[in-house]
Amino acid sequence: LRARLPEYMVPAAFVGLEALPLTTNGKVDRRELPAPTASTSSREDDAPLTPLQEQLAALFREVLRVERVGAHDDFFDLGGHSLLATQLVTRVAARFGVDLPLRTLFEAPTLVQLSERIQALPSRTVTPPIPTVPREGDLPLSFAQQRMWFLEQLEPGQALYNIPLALRLTGALDVEVLRRTFAEIVLRHEPLRTTFLE
Numbered sequence: 001l002r003a004r005l006p007e008y009m010v011p012a013a014f015v016g017l018e019a020l021p022l023t024t025n026g027k028v029d030r031r032e033l034p035a036p037t038a039s040t041s042s043r044e045d046d047a048p049l050t051p052l053q054e055q056l057a058a059l060f061r062e063v064l065r066v067e068r069v070g071a072h073d074d075f076f077d078l079g080g081h082s083l084l085a086t087q088l089v090t091r092v093a094a095r096f097g098v099d100l101p102l103r104t105l106f107e108a109p110t111l112v113q114l115s116e117r118i119q120a121l122p123s124r125t126v127t128p129p130i131p132t133v134p135r136e137g138d139l140p141l142s143f144a145q146q147r148m149w150f151l152e153q154l155e156p157g158q159a160l161y162n163i164p165l166a167l168r169l170t171g172a173l174d175v176e177v178l179r180r181t182f183a184e185i186v187l188r189h190e191p192l193r194t195t196f197l198e
Contacts, residue, residue: 010076047071052118053111055095060111063088075109097124141196149196 001010021032049057049071060069064078075085085105092114093100098121108114141149151160186192 013079049111050115052096052115056092056111056115056118059088059091059095063091069111071111073110075105075114077109080109092118093124098122099124138197145194145196152196 021029
């Protein structure tokens with residue numbers, strides 16, 4: 001089916017039945033349909049996993065919540081779908097320090113295939129965190145702040161960078177919680193409490 005249908009149209013599981021359970025009205029009784037079980041189609045002839053494949057298998061098990069993943073088991077046959085694929089790709093990128101497009105998992109859905117793709121990817125350069133610089137006194141304006149100051153000098157009192165917004169709230173509003181929330185946002189983001197002194 002994958003050769004003929006887009007991925008979202010391929011059924012996640014097939015369950016064979018002799019007959020469909022019907023309601024008294026002759027419609028399919030969906031509550032009586034058996035739930036598909038997670039595939040455990042791991043091949044017995046799987047070779048031992050490489051260290052990279054072992055780590056990938058752990059991520060597969062974690063995301064899919066299955067007990068065993070073989071080298072040739074397909075992520076989607078084991079119950080994976082697009083949301084779980086996104087989770088897996090995010091975890092793989094974080095674990096191995098690579099930029100892995102989501103498309104790669106659809107193209108290489110087994111441990112063997114995915115590990116080959118990961119090995120072929122360049123390692124991402126880890127950018128060290130920007131150190132906090134101790135400061136004393138005032139800081140110079142950024143170019144964007146200089147532009148804002150200049151426009152204020154040209155047309156004082158204009159609300160050039162204000163964005164009006166109206167919200168309709170339903171239900172009770174705890175004004176104190178709202179006030180504390182805004183205060184926390186302002187405390188966390190320094191540009192919201194920046195002033196220009198001449």
